[in-house]
Amino acid sequence: MFRYAEETGAMPPEGIHEEYSIEPKGGLDFINRQFSLQKAVARMQMFQGNPFINQGELVKSVIEQDDPSLVRRLFQDPQAGMGDQAEDQAMEIATMLATGFPVQIKPTDDHKIHIQVLFQFNQAAQQRQQPVDPASVQVLMAHLQQHLQALEQVDPNTSRAIQKQLRDAAEQQAKQQQQIMQAQPQPQVI
Incomplete structure (x- = not known):
C-alpha cells in the first residue's frame, strides 16, 4: 500500500x-x-x-x-542564468568584432551583466595593449548604449551610476593619452 x-x-x-x-x-x-x-x-x-x-x-x-x-x-537557478548571460554577451562581442554589424539587445537580457562583460572586454583589450579598430569600437559603444537605455527603464539609478563610471573612465583615458604625448620627445627642427 x-x-x-x-x-x-x-x-x-x-x-x-x-x-x-x-x-x-x-x-x-x-x-x-x-x-x-x-x-x-x-x-x-x-x-x-x-x-x-x-x-x-x-x-x-x-x-x-x-x-x-x-x-x-x-x-531557474539565477546563478546559472548569470553565466548564460555572460556567455551570450561574449558571443555578441565576437559577432560584432567579426562582422562589424551591431547586435540588437533582447528583452530577456540581464543588462547589468551584459554591460559588465563589455567593460571586462574593454579592460582586457587595454591590458593586452591590443587596439580595437575604430569601426568595431563604434559598434560596441552603440551596443553598450542600447543596454544602458534598457537598464535606464528598469533601474535608473544603476544606469546613471554606470554612465558616470563611463565618463570618468573616458576622462582618465584622455588624461593618460595626453601625458603619453607630452612625455614623448619632440623632434628638433634644425
Whole structure:
C-alpha cells in the first residue's frame, strides 16, 4: 500500500525493485495538500534571505507542494542564468568584432551583466595593449548604449551610476593619452 498526496493505491509486486528510492515521511501533514502548501509558504517567508538556507531549494519546496511537475518548468537557478548571460554577451562581442554589424539587445537580457562583460572586454583589450579598430569600437559603444537605455527603464539609478563610471573612465583615458604625448620627445627642427 502507498499514499501519495491525496491518492492511495497498491504497488504491484513487479514494480518494487532497487531503482526506486522510497523515503517515508510520516505524519498527517501530507493528507491535507492545502495544509502542506501553507506550511511551505510559511517556511519560505520565515527563511527567505537567510544565508544559512539554500534559497533555491526553499523555493523548490513551495513549488513542489503546489504542483511537483512545475518545478522543472518554473525553477531557474539565477546563478546559472548569470553565466548564460555572460556567455551570450561574449558571443555578441565576437559577432560584432567579426562582422562589424551591431547586435540588437533582447528583452530577456540581464543588462547589468551584459554591460559588465563589455567593460571586462574593454579592460582586457587595454591590458593586452591590443587596439580595437575604430569601426568595431563604434559598434560596441552603440551596443553598450542600447543596454544602458534598457537598464535606464528598469533601474535608473544603476544606469546613471554606470554612465558616470563611463565618463570618468573616458576622462582618465584622455588624461593618460595626453601625458603619453607630452612625455614623448619632440623632434628638433634644425
